[in-house]
Amino acid sequence: MKLSPRQEEIIKLVKEGQPITSEALASKLGVTRAALRPDLAVLTMIGALDARPKVGYVYTEKPMNNLLYDYITNIKVKDIMSKPAFVNEETMVYDAIVNLFLTDVGTLFVESDGFLIGAVSRKDFLKIAIGGTDIHKVPVGVIMTRMPNIIFISKEESAYTAAKKIIEHEIDSIPVVEKVLDEEQKDQYKIIGKISKTNITKLFVKMGNGQ
Amino acid sequence: MKLSPRQEEIIKLVKEGQPITSEALASKLGVTRAALRPDLAVLTMIGALDARPKVGYVYTEKPMNNLLYDYITNIKVKDIMSKPAFVNEETMVYDAIVNLFLTDVGTLFVESDGFLIGAVSRKDFLKIAIGGTDIHKVPVGVIMTRMPNIIFISKEESAYTAAKKIIEHEIDSIPVVEKVLDEEQKDQYKIIGKISKTNITKLFVKMGNGQ
Known part of the structure; x- marks a missing residue:
């Protein structure tokens, strides 16, 4: 999005003399208030300026923020989640790795009686696989991350919150x-889906596509 | 972003009678053209309407698209790329996996004389590690993906293009x-950085933070 020279000029004037009324802005720019109104509407809409009743315009220092933030936080986990893959904690590591390849995922979730009890990632598998252990004889339960140390999310939360948790906790999924x-x-927690960095990257591509 | 009731009404009228002039819109809404100008500026800015000179307004069917597309495609690879980790093709798979953990990356790039010749991912490593091969005796060159089968990008391209390539070719990095x-x-190609799904997810979080 490119601002017009006049919109840039308005932002400059607001930064210098905030709060500033539309009358003052109009007089500084040598135009009528009516002529300024479209520019002020746009600048307020994109979040570059904030209009305070009876005070005037102030610079919010977050241009684009309102729009992007609203757009991004409106996308829900349920809109972009994909199908999770499961194993039992008794499954041997070797069989779980085969399952990982067959389902083409990066993380397997571990259930017991239909409830989430653990998660195991490609990284966990690689660590055990090079350790000289016989992976045909070690069950997933030995190497998995176990509840309550698993970060999760509900389907009504935003994709943004999911992405934030993924980055903060340095997990893939x-x-x-x-x-x-x-x-x-x-x-207890029942698993109904998953969000991975792949889901977030796909969402980013969709946003750029205008979908 | 929430449109005002009048902005929603304008979009409805444009959809029904496009192309439509601002005079016609003003008369249908019972207001002056001057009063409509801020709304039309906002709707054009966000890409919901397109103003065609001497024709009138048309609906573009892609609200938000212009803004988001511009914003997203303005972010360059060089703005978000991170440091790559390297191995030689003679490095033994076991040592490369140790390197993978120490540098905390998901993919290692393989160089020869300073040029990109291959790439090897956590998935490639896991596959060989469970295959019963002695990974102390197999060099990376045997299992890596080799040029020209490696997808790459230049630092001046957009982060969007990088994300698109990652998704289309089902790669992590x-x-x-x-x-x-x-x-x-x-x-030949010299490696100066890398973009992974982690970089894209971090960017998505930053966008939501308004940074």
Whole structure:
């Protein structure tokens, strides 16, 4: 998005003398208030300026932010999540790795009685595979990351929050869960999807495509 | 971004009677052309409407597209690329995997005389590690993807193009290269960075943060 020279000039004037009224801006630019209105509407819309009633315009220092933030946070986890792949904790590491290749994912989630109990990534598998251990004899439960140390997300949260958790916790993939109570009335989580860096990268491409 | 009721109404009228002049729109809405100008400026800016000189306004069917597309395609590979990690093709697979963990990357690039000749990913390593081969005795050159089968990108291209290549070719990481001529005047590529799904996910988070 390119601002017009006049829009750039308005931003400069607001930065210098904020808060500044539209009358003052119009007089500095030698135009009428009516002539300024479209530019002020655009600058407010994109979040470059903030219009404070009875005070005037101030610079928000976050041009594009409003628009992009609204757009990005409106995309929900459920809109972009994909199908997760599962193993049991008793599955041998070798068989789990074969499963990883067959389902073409980077992380397997581990369930017990339909509830999330662990996760194991390509990195975890690679670590054990080079360690000299017989991976036909070690079950996934030995090497997986175990609850409650698993970061998860619900389907109604934003794709932005999912991406933030992925980056903050340095993980490749995050399970999408629904909270349920088990027979003992304890919180458990059912896995209904996953978000990986691939989902976020695909979303970024879609945004650039205008989809 | 939320459009105002009047902006929604304008879009509806344009869809129904396009191309439509601002005079016609003003008369249908019972307001002056001057009063409409800010709304039309905003709608044109965000790409919902296109103003055709001497014809009128048409609906572009891609609201947000212009803005997002411009924003996204303005971010260059060089703005978000990170440091690549290298091995030689003679490096033994075991040592390369150790290198992979120490540099905390998902893909290693293989150079010869300073030029890109191959790439090897966590997936490639995992495949060989479970195959029963002695990974202390197999060099990276045996398992790597070899030029010219490597997808690369230049630092002046957009982050969007990098993300698109990553998705289309189903790779985790793409080397950023500079073309140079070798002694025999043949095209060669020097690696100066890399873009991974992590870089794109970080960029997405930054966009949502308004940075």
